[in-house]
Amino acid sequence: MPDDNVIRAENLSVQYKTRAGWVSAVDDVSLEIRRGEILGLVGESGCGKSTLGKALMRLIRHPARITNGHIWFQGIDLMTLSDNEMRQFRGRNIGMIFQDPMTSLNPIQRVVEHLIETIRTHEPAVSDEDAHARAADLVDRLGISANRLDDYPHQLSGGMRQRVMISLALALNADLIIADEATTSLDVIVEAQFVELLQQLCRDLDLAILMITHNIGLVAEVADRVAVMYAGRMAEMGSACDVFKEPLHPYTQGLLKAVPNIHLEEDELYKMEGSPPDLVSPPPACRFHPRCPHMMPVCSKVQPDFETARGDHRTACWLYQDVPAEYQDVREGSKA
Numbered sequence: 001m002p003d004d005n006v007i008r009a010e011n012l013s014v015q016y017k018t019r020a021g022w023v024s025a026v027d028d029v030s031l032e033i034r035r036g037e038i039l040g041l042v043g044e045s046g047c048g049k050s051t052l053g054k055a056l057m058r059l060i061r062h063p064a065r066i067t068n069g070h071i072w073f074q075g076i077d078l079m080t081l082s083d084n085e086m087r088q089f090r091g092r093n094i095g096m097i098f099q100d101p102m103t104s105l106n107p108i109q110r111v112v113e114h115l116i117e118t119i120r121t122h123e124p125a126v127s128d129e130d131a132h133a134r135a136a137d138l139v140d141r142l143g144i145s146a147n148r149l150d151d152y153p154h155q156l157s158g159g160m161r162q163r164v165m166i167s168l169a170l171a172l173n174a175d176l177i178i179a180d181e182a183t184t185s186l187d188v189i190v191e192a193q194f195v196e197l198l199q200q201l202c203r204d205l206d207l208a209i210l211m212i213t214h215n216i217g218l219v220a221e222v223a224d225r226v227a228v229m230y231a232g233r234m235a236e237m238g239s240a241c242d243v244f245k246e247p248l249h250p251y252t253q254g255l256l257k258a259v260p261n262i263h264l265e266e267d268e269l270y271k272m273e274g275s276p277p278d279l280v281s282p283p284p285a286c287r288f289h290p291r292c293p294h295m296m297p298v299c300s301k302v303q304p305d306f307e308t309a310r311g312d313h314r315t316a317c318w319l320y321q322d323v324p325a326e327y328q329d330v331r332e333g334s335k336a
Ligand SMILES: Nc1ncnc2c1ncn2[C@@H]1O[C@H](COP(=O)(O)OP(=O)(O)OP(=O)(O)O)[C@@H](O)[C@H]1O
Pocket: 016, 017, 018, 023, 025, 043, 044, 045, 046, 047, 048, 049, 050, 051, 052, 214, 279
């Protein structure tokens, strides 16, 4: 795959088995994350962001399953790897940072032990001494003094713990870092430092970073490109500049209008009507149509493709696609 993509998902679908039946938490989603870029993934709670992040690493466990799609990682289709091969591949190539690093760090292991274990699992020939020196160098690069290496995770601040998570990813020379709500538990100052660090590493080491977050302001500040999910599907994707300046999908337009803005009076704050659908029985065709101010008859009948509307800017919305002939005559009259 001679391109800049570190990872590319094609038509990925994930289903959860619930008492009410199978739920499509991710439905036919395609996306790519390029070398040296931060892709921000946003959308309302429950729209499938974390499920998509886990699916990219094939971390979907029973009773959920990936039902369709390919995940290309530098030329390898991860869907063809056995569980064992996938475990090794993930450990070598993908770093993960979650909201609460305490759930990923072992509370009874010192920071240095985490790092040495990670380094030596993947490079067994490295001596203890060399692994220790590399660990000290790694945390130093991330602004943690080497004398904190002997601390246990609970002795570190939240921001430091997140940096330890990055250092573990860097210890592997990971090409992709998936950060799922990684800054949610940090205060705004530490969040700003952490995000600046991610940006710098992304540039310096040519990493690909998927930043999953509710925080649209943060995405506007740091992401190179933005992906917007709605009810398990991709609604829009494009450069941060395009998506924030000229959002195409009515859902993205609503989402951006709903972000508090210091220049607006409080009573001007926009509230999107309705709520996201229950994924057990989502609305047919475009899942956003019951909430959409531009709803047309075709929207409840046929799912629009996720197509390029302008250059690299893609959206799944009939406003930008040729409506099938049988719905065309009613299009003009019903347009908002
Ligand atoms: N283990 C599970 N079993 C059944 N359904 C699940 C499970 N985990 C997630 N889901 C469902 O899958 C959908 C997507 O959930 P997911 O956690 O990916 O959303 P999210 O966008 O990350 O939400 P949030 O912003 O709240 O983190 C939701 O409808 C959720 O209820």
